[in-house]
Amino acid sequence: MTTSLPKKIWIYFLLIVTSFLVFFPVMYAFLISFMTGPELLQGKFLPQSFSLDNYIKVFDRLPLLNYLLNSFIVSVSVMLGQLAVCSLAAYAFVFIQFKGRDFIFFLFISTMMIPWEATMIPNKFTIQKLDWLNTYQGLTLPFFALAFGTFLLRQHFKTIPKELHEASQIAGLSKFAFFRRVILPVSKTSLVTLGAYGFLTTWNMYLWPLLITTNKSVRTVQIGLKQLQSLETGTEWGVVMAGVIVVIIPTLLLLFLGQKQLQKGLTQGALK
């Protein structure tokens, strides 16, 4: 099936115009991040030079390196925690026959109906009572269990032939050995999808770190952005945008590398 030439030109035209519009805010932020105050006031569109002054300033203004490190630790912890907790649960749902499985499955589904924001008040007090304000565990532990992640992995585990399970039992592998040495290696793709999803959503989390961090010790970059913007005094938008660019680079890179994988994995988890 070949597409006719006029139609092709028409599609390319639409693709180029719309993708330019979608990407415009990011390019705009990138260009602003190199501008000085006077340039901004003159309303220039392109900076005079691509000097890194604003980038140096933003690291001066905020403990940005510290925040980046915190975000990285928190995101990786949630990612690993979710992978461990969700894969264990998914394994039980697929490979173990037990009474009450449907009921527990229903409990898992019901957690998806409870918006996280509706429970944040008691959750904040729980963390406070555990004395976990300003700690990594306070930022990460509540997010380890994830119904969506469990379903995603369960979907994939279901496609693993049952014969493999029987063979492993005959070979005398324990349930846990089967899980660790057979199931996890053959499910690498879904684990990567869930991992990328977990990292991305945690890196971008805003409301929870806002509630749980009161000083810079474990504060994440997203809260750093809020601080930066409120410190903003008129003409230093270049510095603010430099901060924005630094913060979005890790997740943009992750998305560019894993876009195909993420798209396949998410649609699978969503629809089957």
Next chain:
Amino acid sequence: MTLLEKPGIWKRTANGRTALLYLLPSILLFSVFVFYPMFRTIYLSFFLTDQNGDAAIWVGFENYSYLLESTAFINSMKATGLFVLYTVPIGIILALFFALLANEKLRGIGFFRTVYSSTMGISVAASSVIWLFMFNPSMGMFNRLLSLLNLPQIQWLLDPQWALLSVSISTIWMNIGFSFLILLGGLQNIDEHLYESSRIDGAGYFYRLRRITLPMLSPTLFFIITISLINAFQSFGQIDILTQGGPSASTNLIVYSIYREAFINYQFGTASAQAVTLFIIILIVTILQFKLGERRVHYQ
């Protein structure tokens, strides 16, 4: 074989115990951070609370009747409803349009797919800061554009008439990446053969779109509509950075309102009543979607 005993209860529940071991981390975490706080929120919504968020005086449904009479809360609900109406339909239509474009098999299409999905990689906080500058009355791009065209300037985020609309525009942009990615995945799952037979019949593009693509895409569309609705009700970050609920509370969306009531005014009772309202709204949306969806959606 008559001697064969029924295995003891310990043995019969062996599988159950192992399963419990695997499920324990999830069950424990869900209990502490989902189920307990949900019941606790409902419980607190019937009380006046002290500074530590503990129940102090039982007031029954007074928190709720207070909310129903409070113009601030009614306004917040109205703003939330409008915000959902502004962001969800347009966001999905745009994402669908981009997904249809990006589903064409052309050279270099991968690049465009990456660009359309890029907003998914940009956090709400970062997006909001970028849009805050674009909306800036003197230096921002929008007003510069207006002055180039000799049009009157707009106080995007400071004018109560415009603020909610401005926040909605930026939110549509933030959500496009995710909706696009899901819809593109749905389009790519449609069986090619369906199109081939229709092409032989000489059916046009829009005929195929209406008769094949959209019906086959309906489960994905249904999914993304539900998720987008729920997400819209939960919006917080863009409000906190762009408007702080203002001007004159025109962008005081429900989650922001809960946040203020609880952590700025320390009124945990009324805040909990609002949280329960949010929970009920989302529950109704989900149930309605499933009821309507069952009838409309076409599964392969």
